[in-house]
Amino acid sequence: MKGAEVISKLNNVLSGEELIVSSNGNVSRQAFHLLPQPQLYLRGSMGLPVPVGLGLAIALPGKDIIVLTGDGNFLMGLSSMATVAFLKPLNLKIIILDNELYSTTGGQETVSSNMGYLELVLGMGVQNINSIDSIEKEDVIEKILSDTIKDPGLQVLHIKVEEDTINLENIPWHPVEIKERFLKQLDI
Amino acid sequence: MIDLQEFISYLSDHDFTLSSGVPCSYFKDLLINLEKDPDIYYVPATREDEAVGIASGYFLGDGKKSFLIMQNSGLANIGDALTSLAQLYKIPILLFVSYRGLEPDNDFPEHSIMGEVTESVLEAYKVPYWNLEESNWIKTLDLAINKMDKTSLPVCLLVEKGVLSE
Numbered sequence: 623m624k625g626a627e628v629i630s631k632l633n634n635v636l637s638g639e640e641l642i643v644s645s646n647g648n649v650s651r652q653a654f655h656l657l658p659q660p661q662l663y664l665r666g667s668m669g670l671p672v673p674v675g676l677g678l679a680i681a682l683p684g685k686d687i688i689v690l691t692g693d694g695n696f697l698m699g700l701s702s703m704a705t706v707a708f709l710k711p712l713n714l715k716i717i718i719l720d721n722e723l724y725s726t727t728g729g730q731e732t733v734s735s736n737m738g739y740l741e742l743v744l745g746m747g748v749q750n751i752n753s754i755d756s757i758e759k760e761d762v763i764e765k766i767l768s769d770t771i772k773d774p775g776l777q778v779l780h781i782k783v784e785e786d787t788i789n790l791e792n793i794p795w796h797p798v799e800i801k802e803r804f805l806k807q808l809d810i
Numbered sequence: 811m812i813d814l815q816e817f818i819s820y821l822s823d824h825d826f827t828l829s830s831g832v833p834c835s836y837f838k839d840l841l842i843n844l845e846k847d848p849d850i851y852y853v854p855a856t857r858e859d860e861a862v863g864i865a866s867g868y869f870l871g872d873g874k875k876s877f878l879i880m881q882n883s884g885l886a887n888i889g890d891a892l893t894s895l896a897q898l899y900k901i902p903i904l905l906f907v908s909y910r911g912l913e914p915d916n917d918f919p920e921h922s923i924m925g926e927v928t929e930s931v932l933e934a935y936k937v938p939y940w941n942l943e944e945s946n947w948i949k950t951l952d953l954a955i956n957k958m959d960k961t962s963l964p965v966c967l968l969v970e971k972g973v974l975s976e
Contacts, residue, residue: 666890670891
């Protein structure tokens with residue numbers, strides 16, 4: 623399965639109450655076009671979706687926060703995973719879409735193919751880490767996504783995905799508009 | 811040294827409820843007091859840009875305010891976090907940055923070049939900054955926080971040796 627297909631499956635299992643932080647580039651574009659709006663679409667700050675999600679999770683303990691990140695982005699901010707593991711915010715769910723590529727910039731290879739995410743994240747102190755291949759688990763991926771966002775406590779899901787072949791259009795909102803729409807929905 | 815209880819109470823009274831960052835010895839006593847404070851939650855970050863990310867997410871959770879602590883070496887690490895996150899999305903953050911590389915650091919060459927360019931870096935990043943001094947710290951913080959609130963952008967206080975720790 624491609625990353626965008628996994629995001630569409632995620633859409634099927636959202637309650638609508640979750641707040642989603644997406645990593646810059648393709649992942650944010652896919653989140654914008656495939657998930658309910660508005661969410662917190664990062665435009666830059668590569669490596670920071672996990673800490674932004676952590677800050678949100680601390681600020682809003684009654685809300686479930688989902689971080690959607692690509693592998694290149696996750697690896698750039700890898701030490702933030704250790705901070706999250708240390709603090710264990712109960713309402714934070716991190717989903718890593720791993721196509722082993724910097725897709726947004728033309729499909730250059732990342733260093734992800736060599737890694738054991740399960741052992742890595744477990745070693746940082748996160749008990750609830752699941753690592754799956756989207757092709758092997760295609761039939762049950764919706765259930766796995768659902769469990770990740772609905773099971774209590776900090777959850778991390780690493781998913782091997784295929785490269786996306788369709789590039790979605792850029793997000794038309796200026797970042798200040800993204801912020802304002804995101805903050806406004808919290809007031810309702 | 812500034813009275814640290816008064817300093818923390820001032821920040822708490824101005825609705826700062828979270829702090830994060832990477833320590834500097836210039837903040838040693840401040841951090842001891844901060845970690846004991848029940849009103850401000852301190853999150854130890856692994857990198858300074860991570861701390862900017864945490865502060866940004868915290869603000870996006872209903873407008874909550876935070877301040878960050880870092881060495882001026884950390885200014886070199888937060889360039890992208892400032893320009894493509896906090897400044898781009900207009901997120902107010904109060905930065906306390908230790909001013910290393912001045913005369914008391916003569917035996918620490920690792921700070922000398924960043925010490926020389928610290929103010930130029932802040933100017934290049936377009937971050938307004940003030941020197942925090944014991945004699946008029948409340949007035950300076952009032953100015954900085956007003957600027958931060960009015961612009962909804964990060965602002966910086968430079969902190970020399972002896973101001974927030976013995």
